[in-house]
Amino acid sequence: MAPGMPLKEEDFMDRRIYAKGVDFAQVEEAIREALRDAGSSKELAAAGVQTPPGFTDELKIAKGQGMSPGEWTEIIATFGPLAATVAEDVWTIVVVPFLKRKFRDDRIATNNPNSTSPADKGANEKK
Amino acid sequence: MTDGRTAPEPSHLNLDDRKIFSLRAAYLRTLADLSPDALPSDEVQGEFDDELRKVSARVLGEHAHDPLDTFLTAVLDRTSRASQAALGGAYEEIRPVVDALRKRIDGVKCGLCVKGDICNGRAGDDRIVAEGGRCISDIKEAMRNAKDDATREYGRVPAAVVVCTSGVSQAPTCIPGLSLAVNGRTWFSDDATTKTSIVTVEVASSLLDGQSMAALNYVALHEMFCHAYQMSARPEARENEGLFVDPIAEGMLDAVIVGLMEEKAQAAGVSDTGAASEADMARRIHLARKATRDRPRFSQAPEVALGALVHDGVLSLYSKEVGRNKASQAVRRLAYDLNLNGWDYRQRRDAFVRLRAHFLGKPRDAQLIDLFIRYLNTSSVNELVHYLTNN
Numbered sequence: 001m002a003p004g005m006p007l008k009e010e011d012f013m014d015r016r017i018y019a020k021g022v023d024f025a026q027v028e029e030a031i032r033e034a035l036r037d038a039g040s041s042k043e044l045a046a047a048g049v050q051t052p053p054g055f056t057d058e059l060k061i062a063k064g065q066g067m068s069p070g071e072w073t074e075i076i077a078t079f080g081p082l083a084a085t086v087a088e089d090v091w092t093i094v095v096v097p098f099l100k101r102k103f104r105d106d107r108i109a110t111n112n113p114n115s116t117s118p119a120d121k122g123a124n125e126k127k
Numbered sequence: 128m129t130d131g132r133t134a135p136e137p138s139h140l141n142l143d144d145r146k147i148f149s150l151r152a153a154y155l156r157t158l159a160d161l162s163p164d165a166l167p168s169d170e171v172q173g174e175f176d177d178e179l180r181k182v183s184a185r186v187l188g189e190h191a192h193d194p195l196d197t198f199l200t201a202v203l204d205r206t207s208r209a210s211q212a213a214l215g216g217a218y219e220e221i222r223p224v225v226d227a228l229r230k231r232i233d234g235v236k237c238g239l240c241v242k243g244d245i246c247n248g249r250a251g252d253d254r255i256v257a258e259g260g261r262c263i264s265d266i267k268e269a270m271r272n273a274k275d276d277a278t279r280e281y282g283r284v285p286a287a288v289v290v291c292t293s294g295v296s297q298a299p300t301c302i303p304g305l306s307l308a309v310n311g312r313t314w315f316s317d318d319a320t321t322k323t324s325i326v327t328v329e330v331a332s333s334l335l336d337g338q339s340m341a342a343l344n345y346v347a348l349h350e351m352f353c354h355a356y357q358m359s360a361r362p363e364a365r366e367n368e369g370l371f372v373d374p375i376a377e378g379m380l381d382a383v384i385v386g387l388m389e390e391k392a393q394a395a396g397v398s399d400t401g402a403a404s405e406a407d408m409a410r411r412i413h414l415a416r417k418a419t420r421d422r423p424r425f426s427q428a429p430e431v432a433l434g435a436l437v438h439d440g441v442l443s444l445y446s447k448e449v450g451r452n453k454a455s456q457a458v459r460r461l462a463y464d465l466n467l468n469g470w471d472y473r474q475r476r477d478a479f480v481r482l483r484a485h486f487l488g489k490p491r492d493a494q495l496i497d498l499f500i501r502y503l504n505t506s507s508v509n510e511l512v513h514y515l516t517n518n
């Protein structure tokens with residue numbers, strides 16, 4: 001896992017989100033809240049995804065360090081091995097929409113809105 | 128983190144960002160190197176700067192696939208022609224800047240950076256920049272020097288460091304009172320056997336100014352000294368920062384690097400205005416980061432102030448024991464050892480909150496003071512850490 005790096009096979013359990021004007025503590029709590037309810041998610045069920053017991057047991061949520069936080073905080077959620085087969089779907093179908101509803105669409109992004117990288121700009125423009 | 132993961136390949140600023148960075152860095156270095164008598168008036172310089180920005184954006188768009196060195200020459204040629212037309216006789220004020228900048232730019236040859244490979248705006252560029260990257264030599268040199276300094280000061284290399292650069296469009300820092308175009312971020316990418324710190328220097332190339340250039344060395348030192356080796360003594364993989372901010376890294380080590388920069392500037396003498404302005408910039412950033420009474424204030428001001436307070440408190444304590452010079456060295460050694468130690472973010476924060484009471488409050492904890500003094504003779508920090516995490 002590392003910001004800005006192309007995802008390798010072993011990175012599939014890291015998921016990142018960018019938050020603006022929202023405390024890290026609030027985002028962390030919201031991610032955990034979304035995951036607590038994931039098992040009863042209709043959207044997840046419709047997608048045929050079943051969350052295994054304990055899939056959030058080893059979940060870690062972090063924001064990195066440096067000279068200064070930026071306007072957009074990069075937050076990385078690292079799932080444990082039990083979540084291997086469901087992390088991507090749970091993140092995309094449950095967590096991200098939950099965060100956008102809770103904190104507003106313009107405060108949550110799945111790619112760094114401040115980045116000049118073509119990959120990030122393209123991904124943000126598609127949304 | 129999974130076992131057996133190899134160190135990641137570094138990613139870097141895209142070609143467009145590097146073109147702008149390279150141009151602005153060369154221009155700002157040129158201005159900094161000229162004697163004050165040779166500098167143009169603010170009005171003329173402002174006019175030239177505006178023209179340089181406009182032409183850069185135009186050339187970037189019109190000749191997107193040109194190599195970086197071609198871009199630099201094209202921009203300077205067109206800007207000097209446009210400035211001559213706009214300024215008339217006043218152009219003579221900016222001519223020394225243009226001539227010096229041209230000389231600097233003429234030395235940039237993409238074909239010589241990594242022989243046979245020239246960046247073309249595609250995925251392969253990252254490898255070329257990692258191996259060569261002369262277009263961002265200011266950043267690479269700052270990081271290289273910071274790594275050398277950290278190795279020397281820490282006395283070891285407890286973690287591998289991968290240096291990346293990334294481009295942003297807005298100023299990447301949120302330090303009240305300062306608008307810097309450069310910032311640093313560090314993430315740990317450890318596995319069961321290896322400690323790896325990914326240090327990313329973020330740059331808003333189009334916003335690069337004199338202050339940001341002066342801050343570059345401080346940014347590199349902050350990431351290396353404060354974060355790259357943080358918690359490296361921990362046997363298991365290091366966790367990245369979550370809820371708790373580390374006052375040791377953000378405050379105590381930050382005070383250390385400002386001291387190092389100021390000592391270096393003093394040793395360099397009055398003729399080295401670069402070292403002096405960089406040390407001044409470092410002190411400004413440190414003061415702004417720890418200003419708890421400012422509104423708005425830096426989001427981590429309480430932790431920065433706490434770490435800086437402990438630094439100053441221990442320095443004062445040690446100065447009474449061994450004199451100021453030896454005390455400075457001892458506080459640094461202590462700060463490195465506390466930072467390397469495996470205690471987690473919460474433990475560090477809680478310990479330093481308790482320490483504040485013992486430096487400001489009365490009565491002082493005699494046993495704690497004794498442990499600090501004992502460190503002077505033993506250089507072993509374990510007893511102190513144990514006491515702070517259990518009392």
